Amino acid sequence: MRKHFGLTRADIILLAALLLIAGLGFARLPRVLGQNAVVRVSVDGASYAVLPLNVDTTLEIDGYSGGHNTLRIENGRVAVIAADCPDKLCMAQSEPLIVCLPNRVAITVDYE
Numbered sequence: 001m002r003k004h005f006g007l008t009r010a011d012i013i014l015l016a017a018l019l020l021i022a023g024l025g026f027a028r029l030p031r032v033l034g035q036n037a038v039v040r041v042s043v044d045g046a047s048y049a050v051l052p053l054n055v056d057t058t059l060e061i062d063g064y065s066g067g068h069n070t071l072r073i074e075n076g077r078v079a080v081i082a083a084d085c086p087d088k089l090c091m092a093q094s095e096p097l098i099v100c101l102p103n104r105v106a107i108t109v110d111y112e
């Protein structure tokens with residue numbers, strides 16, 4: 001029997017099947033975790049909004065001292081899609097924790 005790198009054709013098919021199953025599992029993981037998850041938004045330490053993670057939505061956040069952030073929840077993922085802070089660090093972050101220091105906005109995802 002001809003072999004490729006010590007693997008038989010059956011081995012390769014099995015490996016491919018396992019990788020496919022593993023891949024599907026990882027792809028589904030955020031949605032499974034997100035069933036009862038909530039997104040908590042706070043401004044300057046005070047609760048600002050609590051949103052379900054499994055409902056796609058956009059939230060305009062009025063931050064500290066006139067600052068402004070736009071939060072987007074989509075497909076179980078959370079992101080700041082617009083911000084008027086000078087550093088824009090919040091736009092590069094993702095769940096479970098996004099912090100905008102200039103606007104004193106904190107966005108956390110609670111997977112309970």
Ligand SMILES: [Zn+2]
Pocket residue numbers: 083085087088089090091099100101102103
């Ligand atoms: Zn920011």
